[in-house]
Amino acid sequence: MPGDTQHDERSPSVSLPGTLPPLLELHEVEKSFPGRTKPVLTRLSVSIPEGQFATIVGCSGAGKTTLISLLAGLTTPNRGEIRFAGRPLTEPDPERAVVFQNYSLLPWLTVLENVALAVAAAFPERNRRAVKDYAQYFVDLVKLTPATNKRPRELSGGMRQRVALARALAMEPRLLLLDEPLSALDALTRATLQDELARIWSEAKTTVIMVTNDIDEAIFLADRVYPLTRGPAATLGQPIDISLPRPRSRQRLSLVPEYQRARQAIVRFLEGEKYSEQETGSTAEAPLQPLLRPVLKPEG
Amino acid sequence: MVDARRLMDRLLPFVGVGVIIVLWAALSATVAPDLPSPLRSWEESKRYILEPFFKEGEMNQGIGRLALYSLTRVAQGYLLAIALGTPLGFLLGLSRGFTQAFDPLIQILRPISPLAWLPLGLILFQRSEPAALFTIAVCAMWPTVINTAVGVRNINQDYLNVGRVLRLSRWQMLTKIIIPATIPYLFTGYRLSLGIAWLVIVAAEMLTGAVGVGGFLWQEYNSLVYSHIILAIITIGLIGYLLDRLMSIAELRFQRS
Numbered sequence: 001m002p003g004d005t006q007h008d009e010r011s012p013s014v015s016l017p018g019t020l021p022p023l024l025e026l027h028e029v030e031k032s033f034p035g036r037t038k039p040v041l042t043r044l045s046v047s048i049p050e051g052q053f054a055t056i057v058g059c060s061g062a063g064k065t066t067l068i069s070l071l072a073g074l075t076t077p078n079r080g081e082i083r084f085a086g087r088p089l090t091e092p093d094p095e096r097a098v099v100f101q102n103y104s105l106l107p108w109l110t111v112l113e114n115v116a117l118a119v120a121a122a123f124p125e126r127n128r129r130a131v132k133d134y135a136q137y138f139v140d141l142v143k144l145t146p147a148t149n150k151r152p153r154e155l156s157g158g159m160r161q162r163v164a165l166a167r168a169l170a171m172e173p174r175l176l177l178l179d180e181p182l183s184a185l186d187a188l189t190r191a192t193l194q195d196e197l198a199r200i201w202s203e204a205k206t207t208v209i210m211v212t213n214d215i216d217e218a219i220f221l222a223d224r225v226y227p228l229t230r231g232p233a234a235t236l237g238q239p240i241d242i243s244l245p246r247p248r249s250r251q252r253l254s255l256v257p258e259y260q261r262a263r264q265a266i267v268r269f270l271e272g273e274k275y276s277e278q279e280t281g282s283t284a285e286a287p288l289q290p291l292l293r294p295v296l297k298p299e300g
Numbered sequence: 301m302v303d304a305r306r307l308m309d310r311l312l313p314f315v316g317v318g319v320i321i322v323l324w325a326a327l328s329a330t331v332a333p334d335l336p337s338p339l340r341s342w343e344e345s346k347r348y349i350l351e352p353f354f355k356e357g358e359m360n361q362g363i364g365r366l367a368l369y370s371l372t373r374v375a376q377g378y379l380l381a382i383a384l385g386t387p388l389g390f391l392l393g394l395s396r397g398f399t400q401a402f403d404p405l406i407q408i409l410r411p412i413s414p415l416a417w418l419p420l421g422l423i424l425f426q427r428s429e430p431a432a433l434f435t436i437a438v439c440a441m442w443p444t445v446i447n448t449a450v451g452v453r454n455i456n457q458d459y460l461n462v463g464r465v466l467r468l469s470r471w472q473m474l475t476k477i478i479i480p481a482t483i484p485y486l487f488t489g490y491r492l493s494l495g496i497a498w499l500v501i502v503a504a505e506m507l508t509g510a511v512g513v514g515g516f517l518w519q520e521y522n523s524l525v526y527s528h529i530i531l532a533i534i535t536i537g538l539i540g541y542l543l544d545r546l547m548s549i550a551e552l553r554f555q556r557s
Contacts, residue, residue, distance in 0.1 A: 072461075074464060074465070092461075092464045092465045092467060093465075093467060094465065094466055096465070097465065098461070098465050100461065100462075102458060104458035104459065104462050106459060106476075106477070106480070108480040108483070109480075117466065118466055121466035121467060121468060121472075122466070
């Protein structure tokens with residue numbers, strides 16, 4: 001990567017989850033919106049170590065986007081505390097880059113200008129020339145060199161998502177937040193971009209938190225999967241470690257027993273949710289149950 | 301079949317014009333003898349159209365020359381309108397307090413006719429020319445003000461979130477996100493404002509006696525040359541239409557970019 005290495009304090013052994021001090025900590029976080037009786041998210045307690053690829057998997061409407069907004073600092077919790085790198089997280093910061101669900105590219109700027117805007121904001125000391133070169137590096141990294149001077153509306157959904165990813169990576173964030181970044185794409189593009197994401201992450205080694213509604217995507221990319229219960233009043237269940245070796249191959253993965261176990265555990269968790277809802281006939285007590293229910297955990 | 305359809309589409313607008321001319325001729329021949337017939341109007345007006353830039357005195361000039369005076373006046377008033385209206389619109393869109401303080405006032409000022417503003421302009425400026433510009437500006441600025449404010453309020457929250465994550469300063473937020481995101485609305489406002497500015501010009505020229513299409517119209521009415529009133533009306537309509545088309549093209553360009 002060109003430019004400075006401002007995060008060189010990061011240890012090279014980042015792939016071992018749980019061995020480093022947490023980069024992000026949530027303690028009993030609750031978020032509600034005025035005019036709604038139930039909170040969207042409640043009792044969120046989690047600790048994400050530096051270097052981890054964490055995926056949060058949940059059904060649509062479970063409050064995933066709200067969770068990303070909280071982690072980005074775009075909105076603040078009503079209860080509990082979020083700490084980032086040991087400090088309370090209160091406002092947005094280029095150290096935590098976000099790839100929004102619907103790309104959020106600025107339509108009046110070209111691909112390069114969109115990325116350069118982020119570079120200039122994250123590194124104000126750089127001159128115009130350096131900003132442009134650096135932005136170009138990230139446009140190349142996501143394989144969009146031919147589209148450098150195009151505007152977002154001229155690009156396909158997959159290409160737009162690459163730009164959004166390049167923009168986020170170009171900020172050299174300590175934490176990359178991905179809000180269902182691939183959900184709007186067709187299956188093939190989606191698989192390609194999952195591979196890209198895995199490749200880029202293995203090179204950049206930044207901490208990633210990605211929310212998704214796709215269980216296979218969650219397992220394929222993650223060091224650890226955190227299941228999110230149904231909303232309202234959604235909360236996180238027991239995390240599931242994925243210690244499958246990298247680089248992972250999609251074809252072989254489905255045959256690996258650990259993959260099957262992890263998949264079953266997540267499906268059981270999310271479906272168990274559904275059954276408990278049907279049994280009680282209401283969601284009133286649903287959020288607490290998954291925490292109490294033993295969740296099958298793969299060994300290792 | 302398709303060709304016949306297309307031919308019809310081409311011809312129908314002329315049919316519409318033809319019907320109106322026949323009706324006009326019928327009216328002038330029957331119930332409204334003071335209304336000059338289409339043929340007489342053409343005979344009396346053709347010099348103004350065929351030699352659009354002749355000049356034989358203040359109010360006796362080709363229609364092209366008269367239109368040019370009016371357009372210059374409208375351009376000045378219109379520029380004043382958007383120069384005042386654009387920042388006012390941004391203030392309204394950005395500040396809740398400002399909106400609460402000034403929105404009721406704007407809603408009251410907006411529907412006031414140019415005929416009401418002009419005397420006030422004359423009192424304020426003592427001369428007719430600045431009073432006319434004042435009237436055009438104060439009538440034409442509202443679509444710009446309101447569209448800009450609506451545009452700012454409707455900015456996609458995602459764009460603002462991008463700005464927040466990048467921790468842009470207030471000034472950068474304005475220049476990098478808010479203004480570019482508002483431009484399509486801004487140009488819709490500019491187009492509507494130009495339409496009103498052109499609408500106001502006739503009233504302003506009539507009352508101030510300024511030289512231009514509107515002034516000409518009023519003078520020819522007083523001189524009983526009614527065919528020239530029709531000439532002036534058609535000219536005003538055509539120019540208004542052309543201005544709107546030009547602004548629409550500009551508007552589309554900015555919405556695409």
